[in-house]
Amino acid sequence: MTSIQIPDNSTSSAAPARADLLGLTFLELVGWLAERGQPTFRAKQLAGWIFNSLAPDFAAMRNLPATLREQLDREASIAGPAVRTEIKAKDGRTRKLLLELADGRLIETVLMLYPASGESRARATVCVSTQAGCAYGCTFCATGQMGFDRHLTAGEIVAQVLHFARELRTQPWVAPDGETIDRVSNLVFMGMGEPFHNYDNTLKAVRILNMPEGLNIGARHMTISTVGLVPGILRLAEEPLQVNLAISLHAPNDAMRLRTMPVTRKYPIAQVLDACREYAGRTNRQVTFEYVLLAGVNDAPEHARELAALLVPLRQLCHVNLIPVNKTAANYAVPTGEAIRAFRETLRAGGVSNSVRAERGDDIAAACGQLSTHERRKQSADSLDV
Numbered sequence: 521m522t523s524i525q526i527p528d529n530s531t532s533s534a535a536p537a538r539a540d541l542l543g544l545t546f547l548e549l550v551g552w553l554a555e556r557g558q559p560t561f562r563a564k565q566l567a568g569w570i571f572n573s574l575a576p577d578f579a580a581m582r583n584l585p586a587t588l589r590e591q592l593d594r595e596a597s598i599a600g601p602a603v604r605t606e607i608k609a610k611d612g613r614t615r616k617l618l619l620e621l622a623d624g625r626l627i628e629t630v631l632m633l634y635p636a637s638g639e640s641r642a643r644a645t646v647c648v649s650t651q652a653g654c655a656y657g658c659t660f661c662a663t664g665q666m667g668f669d670r671h672l673t674a675g676e677i678v679a680q681v682l683h684f685a686r687e688l689r690t691q692p693w694v695a696p697d698g699e700t701i702d703r704v705s706n707l708v709f710m711g712m713g714e715p716f717h718n719y720d721n722t723l724k725a726v727r728i729l730n731m732p733e734g735l736n737i738g739a740r741h742m743t744i745s746t747v748g749l750v751p752g753i754l755r756l757a758e759e760p761l762q763v764n765l766a767i768s769l770h771a772p773n774d775a776m777r778l779r780t781m782p783v784t785r786k787y788p789i790a791q792v793l794d795a796c797r798e799y800a801g802r803t804n805r806q807v808t809f810e811y812v813l814l815a816g817v818n819d820a821p822e823h824a825r826e827l828a829a830l831l832v833p834l835r836q837l838c839h840v841n842l843i844p845v846n847k848t849a850a851n852y853a854v855p856t857g858e859a860i861r862a863f864r865e866t867l868r869a870g871g872v873s874n875s876v877r878a879e880r881g882d883d884i885a886a887a888c889g890q891l892s893t894h895e896r897r898k899q900s901a902d903s904l905d906v
């Protein structure tokens with residue numbers, strides 16, 4: 521058997537002292553065990569314990585020889601980041617985690633539980649972070665105000681999903697229609713960080729979460745959201761994975777977009793839309809455009825008309841997701857119901873399909889970066905107190 525090199529993420533991330541098995545594809549796991557003299561079927565057993573039985577540690581893996589369990593304990597880890605805080609929204613449908621990575625950095629992960637609606641069944645969606653902090657500085661985003669710390673490893677991304685998979689197994693959610701939800705069904709890569717800035721680790725995590733020996737979450741149930749990094753969009757178009765693509769657009773022209781999204785200087789809207797056309801042409805998949813509605817900034821009917829005109833070339837292959845800004849966002853006001861309705865109507869009249877995403881968990885500050893910003897401020901206040 522050929523020995524498989526386990527990628528070393530230490531140039532962009534803190535190197536774990538023990539091998540993080542959550543960051544290995546099944547083939548890599550087979551290779552890692554083969555280097556320790558173990559046959560392929562041990563990899564199947566181990567992956568089954570990690571992703572199917574959702575074992576919290578190696579001690580629980582009863583059909584592995586005791587000597588192997590001891591070796592795994594010494595040389596490997598499946599623990600993932602430590603939970604610093606977990607809070608639940610009053611309605612119980614949004615749960616947010618503040619996780620502490622091995623190097624002390626903080627990231628956030630959110631579980632959102634949705635009842636059945638129309639044709640779609642009840643679902644459990646995890647919103648995953650791909651970086652600690654973010655380099656892109658969008659003004660409406662708490663993470664953007666922190667600056668960039670580092671990329672997450674594939675294992676650190678997978679661990680966020682695994683946490684909620686374990687939690688749902690032990691504390692299933694009973695949806696209003698009586699359906700019991702005991703597994704993670706959907707993923708959105710929309711937490712802290714820009715996924716395409718950390719392309720390799722993000723796509724590796726997608727493969728691990730999608731693999732039959734992993735959590736086996738369908739690629740069609742995963743959405744990667746980007747501020748429009750053109751090389752990432754073009755790379756994703758070449759992947760043999762049916763992952764959904766979402767673009768954070770938030771403005772109908774470059775001048776306006778630049779005020780909230782500095783990335784526009786590097787990738788103007790026209791370039792992003794060209795890349796989306798290429799992506800849609802190659803994959804035949806629809807692109808979702810996310811548009812945060814900021815009262816008095818980008819929510820007027822003329823903005824909707826401009827947006828509809830912009831999307832004409834993609835009309836059959838795009839959808840606009842309107843997101844009224846989170847109440848807790850600094851410096852921005854929530855648009856009125858009337859403004860949202862008028863915006864939707866104008867888009868529809870322009871031939872662009874659209875929907876409004878209900879914001880989740882205002883009472884637990886669910887928008888990305890808010891909890892860790894709060895924690896950082898608390899830490900600096902504590903350090904000033906001593």
Ligand code: SF4
Pocket residue numbers: 654655656657658661662663664665711712713714747768888
């Ligand atoms: S919205 Fe996304 S890309 Fe922009 S600063 Fe926040 S995390 Fe970064």
